[in-house]
Amino acid sequence: MTNSKISSKSLESENWERRGIFSGARAGELAALYEELGYEVLVRLLDPSELADTPCRECFLLFPERFKVLYTRR
Incomplete structure (x- = not known):
């Protein structure tokens, strides 16, 4: 899922955990793994x-x- 309009504080309040900042290709690989x-x-x-x-x-x-x-x- 991709969404750029949600703030990080809003995500944290919904129990999302920030895993890090990655280049596009690496982000896709890690997303699939998770x-x-x-x-x-x-x-x-x-x-x-x-x-x-x-x-x-x-x-x-x-x-x-x-x-x-x-x-x-x-």
């Missing part, structure tokens, strides 16, 4: 406003369409 393990999976576009001020932030800001945020829940 689904095989019985998890519900949500993959959403990276929202740059949710990024902390870290060195990685530059790449995320330059190429936000390349990165996906993966969430799971049982």
